Amino acid sequence: MSNQSPESDSSxxxxxxxxxxxxxxxxxxxxLESGAGVLYWDQQVVMPEGGTPARGKQLAALSATTHEKLTDDAMADALDAAQDADLTAEQAANVREIRRRHDRNRSVPESLVEELTEHTSNSQRTWQEAKAEDDFDRFAPALERLRDLQVERAEAIDPDRPAYEVMYEDGEPYLPLERMAEIFEELKDALVPLIEWIEAEGDDLPSPFVAAGPHPDGNQRALSDAVLEVLGYPDEHGRLDESAHPFTSGNQYDARVTTRFKPEDPMDAFTATIHEFGHASYELGLPRDRFGEPLGASLSSGVHESQSRFWENHVGRTRPFWEGFLPTAKEHLDGVDDVTVDEAYAAVNAIYPDNRIRVEADELTYHLHIILRCELDRAFVEGDLSVDELPAAWNRKMEEYLGVTPDSDAEGVLQDIHWSSRFAAFQGYTIGSVLAAQLDHAMRQDIDDVDAKIREGDLEPLWDWMTEHVHRHGRRYPTDELVEEATGEPLTAEYFVDYVEGKFGDLYGL
Amino acid sequence: MSNQSPESDSSxxxxxxxxxxxxxxxxxxxxLESGAGVLYWDQQVVMPEGGTPARGKQLAALSATTHEKLTDDAMADALDAAQDADLTAEQAANVREIRRRHDRNRSVPESLVEELTEHTSNSQRTWQEAKAEDDFDRFAPALERLRDLQVERAEAIDPDRPAYEVMYEDGEPYLPLERMAEIFEELKDALVPLIEWIEAEGDDLPSPFVAAGPHPDGNQRALSDAVLEVLGYPDEHGRLDESAHPFTSGNQYDARVTTRFKPEDPMDAFTATIHEFGHASYELGLPRDRFGEPLGASLSSGVHESQSRFWENHVGRTRPFWEGFLPTAKEHLDGVDDVTVDEAYAAVNAIYPDNRIRVEADELTYHLHIILRCELDRAFVEGDLSVDELPAAWNRKMEEYLGVTPDSDAEGVLQDIHWSSRFAAFQGYTIGSVLAAQLDHAMRQDIDDVDAKIREGDLEPLWDWMTEHVHRHGRRYPTDELVEEATGEPLTAEYFVDYVEGKFGDLYGL
Incomplete structure (x- = not known):
């Protein structure tokens, strides 16, 4: 495929x-970091449980070693020397990004990095066990320790700024937290009334795939394989596995995705698989000849998420996609022969505010789940909430934002893997949705009849457009510059709001 | 299980x-090295083909980094300081082993280590393709380059000794090549006439499992799972996968095995699975509280192979094992309901000198395959054979030692993975067989009625004995000292020769 091996311009x-x-x-x-990524994938997908202690040591050795090399005097000298050289714009961007990582980590003690990595690796197992047994107390000490270690790290990076803000910039270096606060406000203003309208006045949507369930794993696996084939996911550069928490791992040569199967609703795995494909499409679109350079790496959590959301929502949840794909879905799922395109389209877009699980949330309530997490982990990091107060605080906010209370901590405060490793990392999901809508709008200015291409499964031009406007740049531009390069304007929530108001207005007959 | 988590004595x-x-x-x-082991497993078992370039870079970065840390001045100073301290015998053994690795690698340039690792990683793919297409010329340039790089490395380690000997000591530090030459002579003297007698005068042995074939992969997988269950392989510390070349990878927390299924003969996967279990049993028997120390690592290729050979030959290929296991085998294989214990025992022990493939060879001809390889790779390393001459030289020696000629290079010179990474590494297989017989003999002095335990599937005492006498020592003793600790005398071929002469004499009615 033409989008598989982009080469950058300059020799x-x-x-x-x-x-x-x-x-x-x-x-x-x-x-070394990309090697550590393989160890992470292995831990989530194939590692036997008893391997945890060894894995923690391996990952800690890797992170301590990369930290040492990133921050040592030789690196400082190399940076100074390179900065004085006569550089092209691309070369200067590489140096800028390396400088940023060097400066950020230089004051963090290696022993802290090592301890944090080993603690994180072990905490994932503790979190899994606590979630399986619905026992928050089992996870609480690990969570509290993680908070303390992460705060210590943030204060070492920059003692003069709030720890939460410093943490946030790990994933989102170029989009200030205040910008996020504005975007969250715009979204609340648009989403809360829209959800209320739908609940009060919206039509009932059919759920034909749920009605035909349960669906065996084998059928769902075949459906996911079929989706990936339509999307053009290349077997020789990726693989699909199952894991408790779907994720993507890899690089421009080897970008793997995972999914998971809920027997009652095959659309859950369907959307998870497309979502992860979107992440993989970004990795596979990075320039191969830049492997190991900042210019060959993804820019930020939010931009990564824009790629997953684009494919999940602006391709997989469109009517044209289902016009093309429904016959294939019928080949792999039982009892759905009579489902119409309208029913399938409704099924993948239905809004259900009584859902308690973020990863199963619809396109609208999803962002209320995110806002809840951002508020809670900020309060926890800043000491306004103790670890013991988290479960009840979670449930209170669920009631406030979504009008529901989780049945258990396993479906509440323990549901996400994130707090076994980091905080201030949920914002990227909302940035992603917002940016995906903006990119979709821009793409439709450039490509004729995107709907027809989606309907016909001719998706290569869409992937190529994303590679041309996003992937191939790696970390060359700060976020707003990249967004401007791609869409002609800085990041704005406007297109997302238009998109959801239009789509859900039509769907629910408002 | 009691043998799962041995702790060493001294605090x-x-x-x-x-x-x-x-x-x-x-x-x-x-x-870091054990992390690299995970990347190696991944490459062999699950990595998509297109990931090769990235994997080569990841592994090269890891090996260069470990090399740097092993050989830098800080390590030299730390070694000198530790050597002057007041150490226990165990501590002194750790220091001795670290010193050995430091001294050996100190003169090898880091750039060579990096190049060698990346070349090796890429060569494995080249070898796979060349084997699949039966095209030696495709592999030849990579093989020649590997030889040159490995010779360069050996000469950097010790310019005053033959490169081949230096390479051999990578895997076998404590058993001089001259000892190996003597053992090879003893074996040739015993095995060649025994094989000739069997061919000329031996009874025909039944092959009931082959007669009932082909056997689907699913059945064979179930058989391998059942074998591992009998052996006590713990799910929480390992896993079974398929790979082209069966191997074991891991450590005392996570020791994984692979096997492969030949439709025509399920005993091929059966023996491969037990063999790899033996390797895993060694890793799992290493002391957990020594993870990352020489005292928590396996001693040498030959000792590792003694563990795989012990379980494969002295457990899995015994009559008592089949007395106990045959009903289980019948559960999983079709068309074998009438097979008797005698027939099954014969089937797993049959000698077939017309076999051309080492990994499928019987217990006797196996060592002729090894001797052939040792002679060829020595001649190649020492420049007495050019890369172009290897295929014909291989075929000539097959004719000479086994009276057969391979049908193709894929079944000849290209059959083994080893020459895509190293030379002088086949000796360990023969050491393993010889040592396994010696350990079996010693174990039978210590444990009452080993045959009854094997028959009843009560194998924990055997694993415990190996842990007590071999595994728990890690690299504490040089090979001969370890063998003496375990068996009361240095390594000798005597027990192996007695064992094969007795067993095959009985089996073939000589």
Whole structure:
């Protein structure tokens, strides 16, 4: 496929020597980090349970080693020398990104990095067990310790700014938290009344796939395989597995996705698989000849999420997609022969505010789940909530925002894997949805009849457009510049609000 | 199980500080190496083909980094300081082993280590393709380059000794090549006439499992799972997968095995699975509280192979095992309801000198396959054979030692994965068989009625004995000392020769 192996424009055979020295040094670090990514995938997908202690040590050794190499005096000297050289704009972007990581980590003690990594690796197992047994107390000490370690790290990075803000910038370096606060307000203003209208006055939507359930794993696996084939996911550069929490892991050569099967609703795995494909499409669209450089790496959590949301919502949840795909779905699922396109389209878009689980949430209530988490983890990090207060605070906010109370902590405060490793990391999901709508709008200015292409399964031009406007740049531009390059304007929630108001107004007959 | 988590005897809370410093430094290296092991497993078992370039870079970064840490001045200083401290015998053994690795690698340039690792990672893919297409010319340039790089490395380690000998000591540090030459001579003297007698005068043995074939993969998988259950392989510390070349990978927490299924003969996967279990039993028997130390690592290729051969030959290929296991085998295989214990016992022990494939060879001809490889790779490393001459030289020696000629290079010179990464590494297989017989003999002095235990599937005492006498020592003793600790005498081929002459004499009615 044309979008599988983009090469960047400039040959760097005549790059200044100090720049080449810096890049050699950085590539070593990046390759170790990408190796650690394989260990993470392994832990989530195939590792036997008893391997946890060894995995924690392996990952801790890797993170301590990369930290050491990223922050040592030799790296500082290499950076200084490269910065003084005569650089192209692309080379300068590489140096800027390496500098940012170096400066950010230089004051963090290696022993803290090592402890944090090992604690995180072990905490994931503790979280899994606590969730399986619906026992928050079992997880609480690990969670509290993680908070303390993460705060210690944030204060080492920058003692003069709020720890929460510093943490947030791990995933989102270029989109200030205040911008996020504005976007959240705009969304609340649009989503809360829309959800209320739908609940009060919206039509009842059919749920034909649920009605035909339960659906065996084998059928659902075949459906996911079929979806990936339509999307053009290349077997030779990826694989599909199952895991408790669907995720994507990899790089431009090997970008793997996972999904999971809920017997009662095959659309759950369907959307999870497309979502993860979107993440993989970004990795696979990064320039191969930049592997190991910042220019060959993804930019931020939010931009990554824009790719998953684009494919999930603006492709997989559209009517044209179901016009094309429904016959294939009928091949793989039992008891759905009579389902119409309208019913299928409704089924993948239905709003259900009584859902308690973020990863199963619809496109509208999803963002209330996110806002809840951002508020809670900020309060927890800043000491306004103790660990013991978290479960009740969670349930109170669920009642406030969504009018429901989880039946258990397993379906409440324990539901997400994130708090076994990090905080201030949920914002990216909302940025992703917002940016996906903006990219979709821009793409439709450039490509004729996107709907027809989606209907016909001719999706390569869409992937190519994303590669051209997003993927191939790697970390060249800060977020707003990238968004402007791609869409002609900075990030705005306007297109997302238009999109959901239009789509759900039609669907629910408002 | 009692053999799952041995703890070593001595508490080291009061170890000298220079020793602790050295160990901290070394553990970092060992953890990075064990992380690289996961990447290797991944590459062989689950990695999509297109991931090869990234994997090569990841592994090269890991090996260069561990090399750097193993050989830098800080390690040299830490070693000197620890050596001057007041150490227990166990501590001194750890220091001795770290010193050995440091000294051996100190003169090898990091750039060579990096290049060798990346070349090896890529060569495995080249070898796979060349084997699949029966095209030796495709593999030849990679093989020649590997030889040159490995010779360069060996000469850097010790310019005053033959490169082949230096390479051999990577896997077998404590058993001189001359000892191996003597053992090979003893084996040739015993095996060649025994094979000739069997061919000329031996009874025809039945092959009831082959007669009932082909056997679907699902049945064979169930058989392998059942074998692993009888052996006591713990699910929470391992897993079984398929790979082209069966292997074991891991550590005392997570020791994984692979096997492969030949439709025509289910005993092929049966023996491969038991064999790999034996390797895993060694890893799982290493002391957990020594993870990352030499005392928590396996000693040598030959000792590792003794564990796989013990379980494969001295358990899985015995009559008592089949007395106990045959009903289980009948549950999982079709068309074998009438097979008797004698027939099953014969089937797993039959000698077939016309076989061309080492990994499918019987217990006697196996060692002729090994001798052939040792002779060829020595001649190739020492420049007496060019890469182009290898295929014909292979076929000539097959004719000479086994009276057969491979039908293709895929079944000849290309059959083994080893030459895509290293040379002088086949000796361990023969050491393993020889040592397994010696350990079996010693175990039978200590444990009452081993045959009854094997018959009843009460195998824990056998694993415990191996843990007590071999596994728990890690790298504490050089090979001959370990063998003497375990058996009362140094390594000798005597028990192996007695064992095969007795067993095959009975089986073939000689």
């Amino acid at each position: 760097e055979s005549d790059a200044p020597e100090p720049y080449e020295n810096l890049l050699d040094r950085y590539r070593r670090i990046a390759h | 080291e809370s009061d170890a000298p500080e220079p020793y602790e410093n050295l160990l901290d430094r070394y553990r970092r290296i060992a953890h």
